Amino acid sequence: MKRVKALVSGRVQGVCFRACTRDRAESLEVSGFVRNLPDGRVEILAEGEDDNVNALIEWASHGPSHAEVSGVSVRELEFRGDETGFRVRY
Numbered sequence: 425m426k427r428v429k430a431l432v433s434g435r436v437q438g439v440c441f442r443a444c445t446r447d448r449a450e451s452l453e454v455s456g457f458v459r460n461l462p463d464g465r466v467e468i469l470a471e472g473e474d475d476n477v478n479a480l481i482e483w484a485s486h487g488p489s490h491a492e493v494s495g496v497s498v499r500e501l502e503f504r505g506d507e508t509g510f511r512v513r514y
Contacts, residue, residue, distance in 0.1 A: 427456075427471035427501040432484050434494035436466045442512045444488040445480075452476040455507035459514070471507050 432441070437460050445458040445468060454472040461467050468484060470477050485496050 425472065425503045425505070426474045426477050427469070427503045427507075428477055428481065428498050429501055430468040430470070430481055430484060430496055430498045431461075432466040432468065432487070432493055432496050433464075435492040436487060437464055439488060439490035441466050441487050441491050445484065446510050446512050448483050449480055449510035452480055454480050455510055457507075457511050457513045459512070469507070470510075471503060471505070 442458045442460065445466070449456065449470060452472070454470045454476050456469040456471055458466060458468045468480070470480050481496065481498055485493055487493050
């Protein structure tokens, strides 16, 4: 099990990135959240099975069709298991 925080850069706001991330995370049974940051990036906190979290971050490296991802920085965190479901934060 793993927990990561990812910051996604590029044209990632206003292109349904958060909703698509939530849908992908739910299909992968990953818990956590996604939210827009004031500087234009998107933050993802994800935890779950290693392969599923990795798959979500791999997907985020290109995102939905209208996004233009220029970079993803990922920091591994200590797994806590306290996230339930995956939600969009506003």
